[in-house]
Structures are given as C-alpha cells and as structure tokens.
Amino acid sequence: MKKNFLPALKLTLVCLLFFSGIYTIIILGAAQLAPNKGKGxxxxxxxxxxxxxxxxxxxxxxxxxxxxxxxxxxxxxxxxxxxxxxxxxxxxxxxxxxxxxxxxxxxxxxxxxxxxxxxxxxxxxxxxxxxxxxxxxxxxxxxxxxxxxxxxxxxxxxxxxxxxxxxxxxxxxxxxxxxxxxxxxxxxxxx
Amino acid sequence: MNKEILGIILMYGLVMLFAIPLGRYIGKIFTNEKTWLDKIFNPLDRLFFKVSGIDEQKQMNWKQHLVALLTINLIWFIISMLVLTNMAWLPLNPDANPSMNGDQAFNTATSFICNTNLQHYSGESGLSYLGQLVLMLWQFVSAGCGIAIAAVVFLAMRAKATDQLGNFYHLFVRSCTRILFPIAVVVALLLVFNNTPMTMEGKDTVISLQGDTMHVSTGPVAAFVAIKHLGTNGGGFFGANSAHPLENVSYFTNLVEIITQMLIPLAMIFALGFVIKRRKFAWMVYGVMTIGFLLLLIPTVIVEMHGNHAISAMGITQNIGNMEGKEIRFGTPASAYWSIATTIISTGSVNAMHDSFTPLAGMFQMLGMMINSFYGGVGVGFLNFYIFIILAVFISGLMVGRTPEFLGKKIEAREMKIAMIIALLHPLLILGGTALASYIFSHNPTAHAHWINNPGYHGFSEMLYEFTSSSANNGSGFEGLGYGNGSSVGDNTPFWNISCGIIMLLARYLPIIGPVAIAGILASKKYIPESAGTLKTDTSTFGLMVFAVIAIVAALAFFPALTLGPIAEYFGMRK
Known part of the structure; x- marks a missing residue:
C-alpha cells in the first residue's frame, strides 16, 4: 500500500486538474456559443x-x-x-x-x-x-x-x-x- | 401506436445501436489494439503517467490490482472529506452555501467514491460549485475504476495459466481518458446546446408573471449531468435530480440522458465477447440480462399507466397515468422506463419521484436493485453477474454429474466459498440494515416519527428502499425518508448518514474483491481444453440456468421483506 500511495496521490491530482478543470472549461467554452451563453x-x-x-x-x-x-x-x-x-x-x-x-x-x-x-x-x-x-x-x-x-x-x-x-x-x-x-x-x- | 410507447422503444433501440460498436471499441482499449483516437490520447496518457511517476507497463497479479484500487480509493475518500467539510470558505461558492458536518460529509464522500451517489443533501443549498466539481471528479474516476476492474476480470477469463493480468493504472487511466472523457464531452455538448445551463454564476432573481419573486439556482449543470449518467453515478446537480427542468430540459434531453446511462453497461457485455473471443457467450449474457430487464419493465409501465386506484375512486380518469411526482414533458411511460433502467443499472438518477410510484412499480424498482446484475453499474454490473455464473456452473455441474468447469478452468471449493459469501452479502446488508432501522423505530415511534413520510406499509418500504439502494450502490431513494411529521432534516441525520455510509463501503469493495479473487485464482489454474464432456456455457439452456439461480436467490432472500412493504400496501389499497 505504501508503495502505491504517492503515485496514486499524484495521479488523483492530475485527474482533478483534467476532469474537474479542463473538462469543465471545455464545456464552459462551448456554452458561450450556445443559446443565451449557457444560462438556460x-x-x-x-x-x-x-x-x-x-x-x-x-x-x-x-x-x-x-x-x-x-x-x-x-x-x-x-x-x-x-x-x-x-x-x-x-x-x-x-x-x-x-x-x-x-x-x-x-x-x-x-x-x-x-x-x-x-x-x-x-x-x-x-x-x-x-x-x-x-x-x-x-x-x-x-x-x-x-x-x-x-x-x-x-x-x-x-x-x-x-x-x-x-x-x-x-x-x-x-x-x-x-x-x-x-x-x-x-x-x-x-x- | 401510442407515441409515448413508441418513445420508449426508441430509447432502447438507439442505445443498442450505439452499444455494440462501443463494446468493440472498449474491447480494443482493454487489449491495447490500435484505435483512431490514439493520436490524441497516447500523448495524454503518457503525460498522466509521467507526472504521477507510474510505470504502466508493469504487470500485476490480482492481489496487486486490488491493493492499487483500494489505495487510490482511500485517497479519494480523504480528499472528499477535506473539501466537503471546508466548502464554505473555499473558492467557487457564489451562493455562500455552508460546509457539511462530519457525518454528512462521510456519507457524501463514501457515496461518490463508491459510484453510488446517494444524496442526503440538496445540490442547490448543500454544495458550493467547487464541491460539485470535485464530486464530478469522483463521477469520472469511480466509473473508470469500475471499468478497469471489470477489464481485469475479462483479462483473467481469457488467461491460460498465468497470474499476470495487466496493470491497474494503465487500465484505469485508459478507461477514464479514452472511454468516459470523449463520450462525456459529446453528451455535455448535446445538453448545452439544448438549453441545459452551464455557467459559474450564482442564483438569479426573477419576478414571475403573476408577480412573485423567484430565486433560480443554476450552475455548471451540463458537464455534471453528462458524466453523472455516463458513469452510472446518478447524483443530481439539483435536489430534484433529472426531474428538474434545468437538469433535464425536454423529451430530447431525456432521451440523451437515458441512452447515456445505459450505454456503457450494455457495451461492456459486447466488450467481454470481444476480449475473450466468445461472442456467443456475450449474447447469452445479454439475453439473460435483457429478459430480466423486460420482466421488470413491462409490468411497471402497465401499472403506472393505470394510475393510482385511490384517485380513480374519486372520479378522476388518469388517462395519462399516475402523475404524482412526474413531469408532463416526459409522461408516464418514459418515467416508468427510466425508473427501471436507473434501478437495474445502479445509476440512481430519477426523472420522477420513486416514492410516489404505485406500490407494485416501487417493488419492481427495488427488485432491480436487489438483483443488481441485469446490466448493472459500469463494470461492477458484470462482476455481480459473474458470481451468478459461477454458482450456475457449479449447480448445473452437480446436476448432470460433471466436474464444474468454466472457460476451461475447474471451479473448486475455494472459489465457491467466495462466490457464496458475495452472493449472500447483498441480502445481509439490505435486510440487516432494514431490521436495525425497524427495531429502533418500533422501540420509540414518537422520537423517530420524522423518519417516515408516509404511514404504514409504505413507511417500511421507505426504509427498505434506502438500504437496498445503498447496498446496490444505486443512490436513488424513496426521498420522503426523514421528512415525516413536518421535519425538514430529511435523511441527513447521524443514523442514516453513518449506517448507509458503512453499507455503501462494504457493498462496493467486497463485491469487487470477491469476483477479482475468483477470476485471479481461476486464471492461474491449468487450462483444460474443451471436450465432449464439457458443460457448454454459451447456450440458452445455460442462460436459463443462470436466470433461475438469480431468480431463486432473489426470491428466497427478499420476498418476505417485499411482502411487508409494497405487496401489503398494494393489497391494502385494493380492499
């Protein structure tokens, strides 16, 4: 478990950046082109x-x-x-x-x-x-x-x-x- | 034909149309074959591994896989707890929502890393946008984790006498970046261009036509809803989940969301056929699961379209069915379809309130979760089914007097013990939890009156449903639970938070450990080539056998509890 801990932590942080960050930004960016800029x-x-x-x-x-x-x-x-x-x-x-x-x-x-x-x-x-x-x-x-x-x-x-x-x-x-x-x-x- | 029935046929037809090619693609991802997306994703994956310092080529045996899985899940749990208990002062909180207390954060953290998404809070007031975005990360990675671990079992089923079953991180990252991410982007775009909100601004205030002041919650909904369904997570951005008109805007978005949630569970079956090179076996699995699905679906649609007897008795015709808790833009058949899809595949999102379905429809929803292996959640659905296959192989082996063999491997006492423990764990957690809650309730009904929102048999059903949903890692609820007696606390009390949290943890990790252990042990056994004496497992006869095992286990375990809840309620209304 010890051997896995640090790599797993780093991998989690990369995932956080990518899936919570970049993914959200892509969709937010696209929303600017959507009807009413994605505000419904x-x-x-x-x-x-x-x-x-x-x-x-x-x-x-x-x-x-x-x-x-x-x-x-x-x-x-x-x-x-x-x-x-x-x-x-x-x-x-x-x-x-x-x-x-x-x-x-x-x-x-x-x-x-x-x-x-x-x-x-x-x-x-x-x-x-x-x-x-x-x-x-x-x-x-x-x-x-x-x-x-x-x-x-x-x-x-x-x-x-x-x-x-x-x-x-x-x-x-x-x-x-x-x-x-x-x-x-x-x-x-x-x- | 009725346009609403035609609508649900379209829902299933379209998902099959996408699931078969996707299954082939997923199979290629697992076996490292080339795909046309490699150009984008090879460099991306390399970046992931380089930053994390992971050697993704290192082969692992089944125990190493499990250690890797459990370690990373522990990290997720810790980060969730930290974020959820500190949201109030962290950034991205335009509505100034508070942090969670300890037991609610425990429940929510567990719920999201376990792919359950049981929610003892309402998104509008219970989370900041940072909280929502971090939970969205677990929606990606918990699903990726499920797909990766199913891949390990697939590879083990294919293996001939080896304990080298690929690398967990390799399978996990590929599942997230190459399967979940691109489809989530497409789905989120479809939603955003069909009027689903995607903004970081806080509540808006409008004056209604009649002159009332309304505060309207919005947020980054489209991105969240896409992965919520794709990963069979099901946690709603808003309290009303996909019944909310901003979370599920129209019949079209409803179609997109229902297809998205069934897509990967179905595709995984075809991926299995591709990986182990036994397509007929995959069709057997598909057949059994589909028959199970239809047997729950058809009666649910029928009873819901008939409406509530008690309201008919008042002289209301209910041509459009039982509308309490349902939305006009979806209608009764599409809501009934969703309610069964979401319970058999462990999404747990809702587009109508399950608590207000007719008693028998409520029973079919619970049965879907009690069986938990007709399609099932991403990855883990097949793992549950795998246990029933092992049981069926063993029983039919005994019946015809042959050594039980599955895919060229002998099934012996050790594997059977594991399979039995896992098969019995689910009923134990559900019935044990419900028994405990009923005991506490009945010993002091006045102090716990707020626990149940409806008197009598249905109150029992509310508690039974909550534990069934927790143990199936489903996350839907009879959401009246906790709101009885005018209480506003809901199910956000230490008892419900902690008991459901513990059950979700046990019901997530043990049913992963068990099948992986069995598959790992079988993989390292000597391969016995098929002969005339081998029991064929890709025939409809064997499919029937698997179905019988599933039905018998479910009936023996759950019939008494269902009799006390929905069945008693049904007959109570008939008198």
Whole structure:
C-alpha cells in the first residue's frame, strides 16, 4: 500500500486538474456559443425576463393554472411531495384540490379533470400542463377576460407543443408561454 | 401506436445501436489494439503517467490490482472529506452555501467514491460549485475504476495459466481518458446546446408573471449531468435530480440522458465477447440480462399507466397515468422506463419521484436493485453477474454429474466459498440494515416519527428502499425518508448518514474483491481444453440456468421483506 500511495496521490491530482478543470472549461467554452451563453433558455416579454423552462406559480383565475407544486415553485429548492399513493393525508389533499378546481371552474365535470392538475410534479417546477389541462380552463378564462372561447381555444392550439418529431412522447403546453400570449391578446384588444 | 410507447422503444433501440460498436471499441482499449483516437490520447496518457511517476507497463497479479484500487480509493475518500467539510470558505461558492458536518460529509464522500451517489443533501443549498466539481471528479474516476476492474476480470477469463493480468493504472487511466472523457464531452455538448445551463454564476432573481419573486439556482449543470449518467453515478446537480427542468430540459434531453446511462453497461457485455473471443457467450449474457430487464419493465409501465386506484375512486380518469411526482414533458411511460433502467443499472438518477410510484412499480424498482446484475453499474454490473455464473456452473455441474468447469478452468471449493459469501452479502446488508432501522423505530415511534413520510406499509418500504439502494450502490431513494411529521432534516441525520455510509463501503469493495479473487485464482489454474464432456456455457439452456439461480436467490432472500412493504400496501389499497 505504501508503495502505491504517492503515485496514486499524484495521479488523483492530475485527474482533478483534467476532469474537474479542463473538462469543465471545455464545456464552459462551448456554452458561450450556445443559446443565451449557457444560462438556460429565456423569454423576454413586456421588458421582463423569464426562464422558459422553470415553471411558475399560476393560481390567479385570469391565468391558466400551472400544476400543484410540493415546493410552491421555489426554484432554489426543487422537489416532489414524495407522498405514497396510499397515504390518506395525501389523498385528502388531492380531494381538496379537485373540489377547489370545481369551485373555480363550475362548468367542468369531474371526469374531465386530467390527473396532472391535481397532483404535484417531481421537481415542483414543472413548466407544462397537458392539452386537456388547458382546455378545461378555457371557459373560466373567457369569462374573466371577456375574450371569446374560440379565440382562447386558438391560442391553446398555437401553444401546443407537438411530440418530438411528431412521433415520440407526449404533447404539452408551456403554461408561462400560454399566459404571456393571453396577456398580449388582452393588450391588443385594449388598443 | 401510442407515441409515448413508441418513445420508449426508441430509447432502447438507439442505445443498442450505439452499444455494440462501443463494446468493440472498449474491447480494443482493454487489449491495447490500435484505435483512431490514439493520436490524441497516447500523448495524454503518457503525460498522466509521467507526472504521477507510474510505470504502466508493469504487470500485476490480482492481489496487486486490488491493493492499487483500494489505495487510490482511500485517497479519494480523504480528499472528499477535506473539501466537503471546508466548502464554505473555499473558492467557487457564489451562493455562500455552508460546509457539511462530519457525518454528512462521510456519507457524501463514501457515496461518490463508491459510484453510488446517494444524496442526503440538496445540490442547490448543500454544495458550493467547487464541491460539485470535485464530486464530478469522483463521477469520472469511480466509473473508470469500475471499468478497469471489470477489464481485469475479462483479462483473467481469457488467461491460460498465468497470474499476470495487466496493470491497474494503465487500465484505469485508459478507461477514464479514452472511454468516459470523449463520450462525456459529446453528451455535455448535446445538453448545452439544448438549453441545459452551464455557467459559474450564482442564483438569479426573477419576478414571475403573476408577480412573485423567484430565486433560480443554476450552475455548471451540463458537464455534471453528462458524466453523472455516463458513469452510472446518478447524483443530481439539483435536489430534484433529472426531474428538474434545468437538469433535464425536454423529451430530447431525456432521451440523451437515458441512452447515456445505459450505454456503457450494455457495451461492456459486447466488450467481454470481444476480449475473450466468445461472442456467443456475450449474447447469452445479454439475453439473460435483457429478459430480466423486460420482466421488470413491462409490468411497471402497465401499472403506472393505470394510475393510482385511490384517485380513480374519486372520479378522476388518469388517462395519462399516475402523475404524482412526474413531469408532463416526459409522461408516464418514459418515467416508468427510466425508473427501471436507473434501478437495474445502479445509476440512481430519477426523472420522477420513486416514492410516489404505485406500490407494485416501487417493488419492481427495488427488485432491480436487489438483483443488481441485469446490466448493472459500469463494470461492477458484470462482476455481480459473474458470481451468478459461477454458482450456475457449479449447480448445473452437480446436476448432470460433471466436474464444474468454466472457460476451461475447474471451479473448486475455494472459489465457491467466495462466490457464496458475495452472493449472500447483498441480502445481509439490505435486510440487516432494514431490521436495525425497524427495531429502533418500533422501540420509540414518537422520537423517530420524522423518519417516515408516509404511514404504514409504505413507511417500511421507505426504509427498505434506502438500504437496498445503498447496498446496490444505486443512490436513488424513496426521498420522503426523514421528512415525516413536518421535519425538514430529511435523511441527513447521524443514523442514516453513518449506517448507509458503512453499507455503501462494504457493498462496493467486497463485491469487487470477491469476483477479482475468483477470476485471479481461476486464471492461474491449468487450462483444460474443451471436450465432449464439457458443460457448454454459451447456450440458452445455460442462460436459463443462470436466470433461475438469480431468480431463486432473489426470491428466497427478499420476498418476505417485499411482502411487508409494497405487496401489503398494494393489497391494502385494493380492499
């Protein structure tokens, strides 16, 4: 062991320099050429900057809701609820989410609520909802914003992101993008 | 066909497409054949050896290999401890995160040098960028170490009566520079150009559309995530691991990450066939592992797509499956696929929270880790499988009344004893740890109420999962562990830190020592050429035998514990 110690220590230091240092610098260098210099995708709307992929809390009735979050959309402390399917406390929480959703959206019937709107995501920062999740909110938003349902439906269709290559994985809607578009629609109308 | 099912077929198809040629390349690296990357890497490797003062040509026997491996791992452990307990005042700490205390640093250091990446901290608040970058070094070298030691076993399987099995440092450095490094660069670039952050700046502050102030953690994520998966390490940059929208941005990055984590474990099987020049044997190994994988995968996808019965009972349809703890951009099938891939190959990264999967899916995840040899972690996965091959050779030898021989070498009492000890070590560590925790819990449930986040059977599953994950060097968790009763400490308590740390150490090094010893002993034995009386080990009959041994050992050891956890929970929900 003694004979090996010093060479192994030196080898470790070389590795530290190479894999923690040079490798990181190569990728950091490449990131300068990447979209937004490797700081994550952003959207600028009305002079404000947002991270496209970090979900935001939308609980206001005039916006499309985002999913429930176990960490209240704290982007410095991500995480899920880690609740078991069988946990009665958890099930009571889901029940209360369903009830609250129905109170705010009286036209919706329960079977139409997709499961993601009443369950918390894994990261607590899920930026998306399903197409169905957006559709069932159209009536509410139409009333509050005084925009026709057809207009909002069109907005939802425009903001629906296809599966990868149209072939693989789910369709989805970025809630932030949809809500920005919604605000813009109101502004156009106001003019 | 359903686009989400098509997506998971694509995931497996693509990884096979890359794994076969990569296996050939890895085989060439082990046997020192020329490759087209030599021009870059020959001078680089020479530099590594020159600075370290290592003679990489010196042949080693199996004992010398193990001494070299254990020495360098000890050094890694010491450096980790020093860095983790002093991060607060060291450079690269823009968010002013604190240093770790002793037991948490012990757990984290052990976890990363053992290729486990069990995390009793959250990356956003628990580590500085220096801490992240040093842990990233262990993600490279612990994986390189696993590949190198598997190479030693491959070379031993090929050897005809010799104890000279190459040089550990030579194999180790080549594994890191020629296999891990170039692929990690490619993967990191793919991630960075698909909106994964790569920056040394600290937290950003934004005001949300609704008007809330948000602090957004970022960091050198792309570089970290590439090697985290390539080396089957699995430790997340952020607390939510690959469920985090900056650590796994889209369906495409999810595809890249899942392919990356399965790539080397699969390629190693084909590298084996190349090194020992028995391709049919490699396909037998591949077949057994793949059947095991599919038997865990298919039911998991199905039960998750059916969703949570209790929520269906409330009148919610769950067309998109059980969504608690899952992300919309991946969907249920891709999350279920990932959960099985990550548990059979000991990555332990997650793109959905395992604690919130349906009870039976949770059981299949645990089974993947309990068996721990369907593909398995980089390098060590095959070592675990090797033990089962030795057992199967011996048992089938006895059944048909032939001397047990494997690749022309007689298997005798000494090798069998080692194989038995290693095969039984894994259940012992898992069940022993869980029994101890259950004992402590049940003797003072109020004082330990925070240990479990969910009452009843699932609480037991949380503890069972933690020890299973530690012993499989996996690193995923039923992450509710420690957060019960409104506690914010989580599993970062001396009991969980130290008990899991010790189990990770034993479960990493003993299952390396055992197979290397067996292979080393067999290598130096006299070679007996194959005859009509030799038991063929590259046939499907023998594959079935290996599968039966694996299934019987797992069932006998783990069925009772699983009955108390996920199976009881499943029937409890059905009533």
């Amino acid at each position: 995708e952003i959207i600028i709307a009305n002079g404000k900057t947002f991270y496209t992929n970090i979900g935001q809390k939308f609980t206001d009735d005039k916006y499309f809701y985002s999913r429930p979050s176990a960490v209240d959309y704290n982007a410095a402390s991500s995480g899920g609820s880690n609740k078991a399917n069988s946990d009665s406390e958890y099930l009571a929480l889901v029940k209360s989410r369903i009830d609250s959703f129905l109170v705010h959206n009286p036209e919706v019937i329960k079977v139409d609520i997709p499961s993601e709107m009443v369950t918390a995501s894994g990261s607590g920062l899920d930026p998306h909802i399903s197409v169905q999740g957006a559709k069932i909110q159209i009536k509410r938003i139409s009333k509050i914003r005084n925009i026709s349902e057809a207009n909002i439906q069109e907005l939802v269709s425009q903001n629906t992101e296809e599966s990868m290559l149209d072939l693989f994985g789910p369709e989805k809607i970025n809630v932030l993008k949809l809500n920005i578009a919604l605000d813009n629609l109101n502004q156009i109308k106001a003019k």
